[in-house]
Amino acid sequence: MNRKRALIADTFCLTKKRKCAVDSVSEDSQDGGADIKSNLQYLMTLFSRKLFNDTLPPVVLKHQLYSLHNDKTLVDKQVNELRENGDLLMFQLGFDSEAFALVFAEDYKAKVLQGEDGRKTLGTVEKFLAKLLPNCSDLSFNKEKMLKEFLFTDSEITQLVKSGVLTVRDAGSWWLSIPNSGKFIKYFIKGRKAVLGMVRKSKYGEILKTELEGRPTTSQVKFQMKYHVHDIIGAELVECIQTTSGTLLRYVDGN
Amino acid sequence: MLSFLYARQSGLDDPVRLRRAESTRRVLSLELNHNRDVDRIHGNGINTLDIEVVDGRYMLSGGSDGVIVIYDLENNSKKPQYTCKAICTVGRSSRHVHKFSVETVQWYPHDTGIFVSSSFDKTMKVWDTETLKPAEEFQFDGNVYCHHMSPIARKHSLVAALLCSVLAVGTKDPKVQLCDLKSGSRIHILQGHRGEILSVRWSPRYEHILATASTDSRVRVWDVRRASGSLFTLDQHNGDKSKASSEAVNTAHNGRVNGLCFTADGLHLLTTGTDDRMRLWNSATGENTLVNYGKVVNESRKGLKFTISRGCSPEFVFVPCGSSVAVYGLHSGKLITMLRGHYNNVDCCEFHPDYQELYSGGKDCNILAWVPVLRQPDIEDEETNSKRGGTQAAINPAFEDAWSSEED
Secondary structure (H helix, E strand, O other): OOOOOOOOOOOOOOOOOOOOOHHHHOOOOOOOOOHHHHHHHHHHHHHOHHOOOOOOOEEEEEEHHHOOOOHHHHHHHHHHHHHHHHEEEEEEEEOOOOOOOEHHHHHHHHHHHHHHHHOOOOHHHHHHHHHHHOOOOOOOEEHHHHHOOOOOOOHHHHHHHHOOOEEEEEEEEEEEEEOOOHHHHHHHHHHHHHHHHHHOOHHEEEHHHHHHHHHHOOOOOOOOHHHHHHHHHHHOEEEEEEEOEEEEEEEOOOO | OOOHHHHHHHHOOHHHHHHHHHHHHHHHHHOOOEEEEOOOOOOOOOEEEEOOOOOOOOEEEEEEOOOOOEEEOOOOOOOOOOEOOOEEEEEOOOOOOOOOOOEEEEEEEOOEEEEEEEEEEEEEEEEEEEEEEEEEEEOOOEEEEEEEEEEOOOOOOOOEEEOOOOOOOOOOOOOEEEEEEOOOEEEEEEEOOOEEEEEEEOOOOOOOEEEEOOOOOOOOEEOOOOOOOOOEEEEOOOOOOOOHHHHOOOOOOOOOOOEEEEOOOOOOOEEOOOOEEEEEEEEEOOOOOOOOOOOOOOOOOOOOEOOEEOOOOOEEEEEEEEEEEEEEEOOOOOEEEEEEEOOOOOEEEEEEEOOOEEEEEEEOEEEEEEOOOOOOOOOOOOHHHHOOOOOOOOHHHHHOOOOOOOOO
């Protein structure tokens, strides 16, 4: 008798859920109608606010969601829906063309206005946010759009760039950005490199996920380990293998 | 399975449904079979494979040493252990063999009397299968990366060959050359790409539609009847100019695009690029369907030949990824499984639609056959069957009644 476990199409029979180790069950969402918003909120809690003296809203990267869900297309669809509704904002961070940052719209507005308090640019920024938040889901703006649709003048655009809400992309076009996010990106890249190094230097280049999360953070790693672990799994910089002792992360060569 | 058969018999279900369900089941159980082997003839890596459309019996392979081999895939021996024999080869000793690596081979879509091969020695040869001599030879100025003949064309018999010329100062742009098999001449050129063109495919739905993929990160769709340029370019952001950096506007991938494949019905187009992404496009409008396959490792410097299953639901994509073949669900984007078995990089794979088998070839000079394994038949003992006077099924020895009341 052939006892090998074979792949079975859905038409034929119900697939039996494999019994995996206890820790992965709590984080994996196996059901189809899983809520992206609750996952986003969970990931936001992993973000360390105190590090930036509370000037940054909690930022999550889009590919961190892929580590919590199997179906990437579904995640993309739901994220786009949230963006259409105006609940979520997406930013192009600049160090990787595929890495997008997600911030809840209310958090973003609150932090930006908090940062602008008392500065001369406050009025322009408020006007920009009012135009942006309800229904605009663009990542970048070019000059015509700013001048004609949004009716900003050149000096106002300069003020927006100074306040950090816009970053230069090209002559005459700007990315939407998070003010004071430079530090975030710097710590993030350093931390990612350090965590990947930890995986690579382990014996055989692989380490159990629970063990990695339990490791003490070095001075290079400023964020919580779980935040970085979700990032490297979602960006497919490590391979995720289910074993009887839990999830194993194996370093993928060629990164 | 029995319920499917009953439903088909009583008319509850469409006949296609049983076929599709069984094909899907077979594709999901693809495995490296130790019973099936393909003769090892090539001394260097295998670049391309093609199975003929008419019977599905003969397979062509082209290698980096310029050798072209034809194999017979049918199992005429009664034994399960079978090696696909090479029937004939255009080896290094032949006078007409290609001087450098053969990049693409393709059978003539309507019968196996002709096949066309193109190679880095800047020629494309149309071979007569009986005599293994080229009936026609097209000379070009640059390396030919890929060529393709339309599988459904009735009104024309054009072969689209791709050229790249070295982009030095003042030389020609990379172009797609259309050659006519009937007259043996070159008909016209499709210009528009700015980088070497790595892959070309005719649409299996409309015989005038052609898609090309190039190193300038763009994929263009052409109608050969039009005199002006391409119909449209595939844009990964679907026209949303804000998402990309300004150089990457209107590109299909963020790196070189090196693989193209139409689905069997011609409604969708799949492209792979060196940005480690695979994208599915609606071939009529050029819209990116935004199916996310994740990271599809792609380090190939020349074209990557991948294939899509036919006759299953849901359809599967077989993509060579490093030294294994990854199987993805076409519309869901999920990684179903990785087929591991090659010792080195896999360059090409080809799906046999009638038997749901996959043949893959790579740098380790092996062609591996992945065969669906469903149920092993119980080994029947022929003698006991005849003794019992032919009882319907062979009884499992564990249930045999071994107690005998006879005394010797």
